[in-house]
Amino acid sequence: MNYVFDWSVFLKGIGGKETYLTWLLSAWQWTLIVAFLGFIVAFVLGFTMGVFRTTGNKYLVFIGTAWTELFRNIPILVQLFLWYFVVPELFPITKALPSFMLVVMALGFFTSSRISEQVRAGIDSIPTGQRYAALALGLTSFQMYRYVLLPVTFRIILPPLTSEAMNIIKNSSVAFAIGIAEMTMFAMQAQEETSRGIEIYLVVTGLYFLSAIIVNIFSSLLEKAIQIPNFVGAK
Amino acid sequence: MNLDFSFLTWDVVSVFILKGLLFSFYLTAIAMIGGIMMGTVLALMRLSSKNWLSVPAYLYVTLLRSIPLVMVILWFFLLIPLFTGKTLGAEYSALITFTVFEAAYYSEIMRAGIQSVKKDQANAGYALGMTYLQCMWYIVLPQAFRNMLPVLLTQTIVLFQDTSLVYAIGAYDLLKGFDVISKNFNRPVEAYIVAAILYFTICFSLSLIVKSIQKKIQIIR
Numbered sequence: 001m002n003y004v005f006d007w008s009v010f011l012k013g014i015g016g017k018e019t020y021l022t023w024l025l026s027a028w029q030w031t032l033i034v035a036f037l038g039f040i041v042a043f044v045l046g047f048t049m050g051v052f053r054t055t056g057n058k059y060l061v062f063i064g065t066a067w068t069e070l071f072r073n074i075p076i077l078v079q080l081f082l083w084y085f086v087v088p089e090l091f092p093i094t095k096a097l098p099s100f101m102l103v104v105m106a107l108g109f110f111t112s113s114r115i116s117e118q119v120r121a122g123i124d125s126i127p128t129g130q131r132y133a134a135l136a137l138g139l140t141s142f143q144m145y146r147y148v149l150l151p152v153t154f155r156i157i158l159p160p161l162t163s164e165a166m167n168i169i170k171n172s173s174v175a176f177a178i179g180i181a182e183m184t185m186f187a188m189q190a191q192e193e194t195s196r197g198i199e200i201y202l203v204v205t206g207l208y209f210l211s212a213i214i215v216n217i218f219s220s221l222l223e224k225a226i227q228i229p230n231f232v233g234a235k
Numbered sequence: 236m237n238l239d240f241s242f243l244t245w246d247v248v249s250v251f252i253l254k255g256l257l258f259s260f261y262l263t264a265i266a267m268i269g270g271i272m273m274g275t276v277l278a279l280m281r282l283s284s285k286n287w288l289s290v291p292a293y294l295y296v297t298l299l300r301s302i303p304l305v306m307v308i309l310w311f312f313l314l315i316p317l318f319t320g321k322t323l324g325a326e327y328s329a330l331i332t333f334t335v336f337e338a339a340y341y342s343e344i345m346r347a348g349i350q351s352v353k354k355d356q357a358n359a360g361y362a363l364g365m366t367y368l369q370c371m372w373y374i375v376l377p378q379a380f381r382n383m384l385p386v387l388l389t390q391t392i393v394l395f396q397d398t399s400l401v402y403a404i405g406a407y408d409l410l411k412g413f414d415v416i417s418k419n420f421n422r423p424v425e426a427y428i429v430a431a432i433l434y435f436t437i438c439f440s441l442s443l444i445v446k447s448i449q450k451k452i453q454i455i456r
Contacts (some may be wrong), residue, residue: 003317041441074431075396077408082431085423166301173303177402184305188403197313204311205302212301 010198010203020190022198027186034103034182035169035211041108042115042168043161049112050119051145064116071113077174080106084178103175111168118160122153124194155226162219166212183207245431251419255412257325262408266333270394271387273334274341279371281346292342299339305403309338312404323408329369329398334387338393343388346381385449392441396434409433 010021045067052064080227083102088095094102126149134144154161173184187204191197280292299307311332316322352375360370380387399410410430416424 015278069439069442070435071398073392073435073442075399075434076412077402078427078431080436081410081423081427085417085427089424170301170303173305174400176305177443184303184309184403187306187309191309192315201306201310201313205306208302208306209298 001204003198005199006196007199009100009194009199012194012204020194023181023190024186024203027181027188030100030175030182031172031181032211034100034107034175035165035172037104038107038111038172040167041104042164045108045112046115047119047150049116050123052149053139054118056122059069064120064201068113068116070127071109072117072134076106076110077177079110079225080174080177082106083165084111098176099195100156100175103172103178107168107171108172111164114164114167115161118157118164119153120158122157125151125156126152146195147188152228155223155228158223159221162215165215165219169208169211170213236430239422240429242416242422242424243425247281247416247420251416252409252412255407255409258407259398259409259438260397262326262329262333262398263391264399266337266394267391267399268332270337270341271345271383274343275345275376277338277342278345280340282349296339296342300343302338304357304397307399308400308403308441311335322328325401325404328404328405329408332366333394333398337390340390340393342386344390345379346385348383349375351382352378379385380453384452385445388441388445388448392438392445395441396438399434 010024012018013019014023044106049064049067052060053068055061074082080103084099085107087102097105130148130152131144132150140149172182175182175184178187184206187200190200194200277296278428281296282286283289298379308329312325313329315328315331356374358369360374365373372389398408400407402410403416405411413426417423420426
């Protein structure tokens with residue numbers, strides 16, 4: 001097989017001042033934006049549901065568990081179609097949302113089920129003594145979670161949270177299915193238009209790789225910045 | 236908003252859905268068996284003290300784990316015809332892609348499994364005069380496999396969910412089946428609700444089975 005690389009494909013115009021390169025960069029931005037917003041949704045919902053599951057209140061435990069099972073047992077692409085086709089019909093108010101927000105919601109809900117698992121495991125791993133100590137000091141349940149349990153939990157589960165952040169970038173690629181102009185969509189369309197699939201895919205793959213590395217670096221900086229001396233993982 | 240599921244007759248289901256469901260199961264089974272075999276080899280390579288074995292395995296696993304599955308599916312769909320000179324069809328391409336891709340994930344599980352078996356056991360095998368392969372095959376791998384069975388099965392549930400991503404190259408899987416009827420009958424809302432329920436039922440039941448296996452294994456130990 002003799003393949004001649006032609007990197008000039010990225011300089012080809014696609015109308016106006018735009019080239020495939022500028023399109024790629026905006027697609028990368030979309031990937032990062034969708035993943036970032038999705039992660040915020042996942043973080044908030046995941047922590048809420050994870051906390052619910054450790055409260056011991058049977059209704060809250062049920063809600064948290066049902067939520068987790070529901071959103072992790074349906075493939076992300078099917079969930080995306082639910083948000084795109086079904087939710088706007090059932091709740092017409094969501095028709096006002098731009099379609100990239102639907103991807104954000106889909107990614108956020110899907111990932112929240114995984115974060116909720118980690119949060120629950122994290123809270124369970126804290127010695128019960130801390131819980132009792134907090135209550136003995138007269139803290140309310142909310143204060144106990146806010147000031148005692150969650151700050152430690154967050155530090156414990158930072159490594160799996162990091163892999164979830166990397167996963168959400170990877171999973172954001174399903175957005176192609178509803179026509180969001182992110183990197184996978186770019187790869188598919190640019191490949192079709194230029195027939196220079198290998199060059200295009202190589203660069204897109206490289207950018208996904210780079211995005212994962214950025215998340216990793218950010219997370220290890222964060223880990224160092226917030227570590228508690230003489231505590232889990234402290235060096 | 237009126238939901239009307241009456242278009243989902245047995246004829247429709249058997250023509251459009253069953254075919255897709257069977258392919259999804261087939262793809263999951265092939266990728267699981269192929270992926271575990273290839274993953275085990277990769278895990279053994281990675282744990283090897285020889286750099287020329289461990290470095291390629293490390294690169295392979297890291298690379299595949301850091302790019303989205305959809306991109307891997309697209310890569311193979313593009314590259315297979317370039318290398319073989321003929322188009323194989325989306326389904327065949329998916330079978331190869333998933334095996335190769337899942338091997339990276341299974342290999343990490345098998346690596347943890349192999350490391351969970353105490354070194355004394357392998358040493359005892361060597362002391363009995365077993366070769367490396369005999370030692371792995373008769374002593375280490377059976378235990379590694381059993382220790383990791385719940386994790387391997389959980390990964391298989393993820394794999395089954397991921398098969399829906401063959402949508403990117405238009406292979407006819409379970410989701411594609413629902414996609415087709417949603418267009419044929421112009422009933423996307425009902426079609427995707429049923430699709431979600433079906434996927435949920437399959438994955439949730441599998442996860443319950445995994446849980447019960449996990450309990451059994453715990454008792455035996």
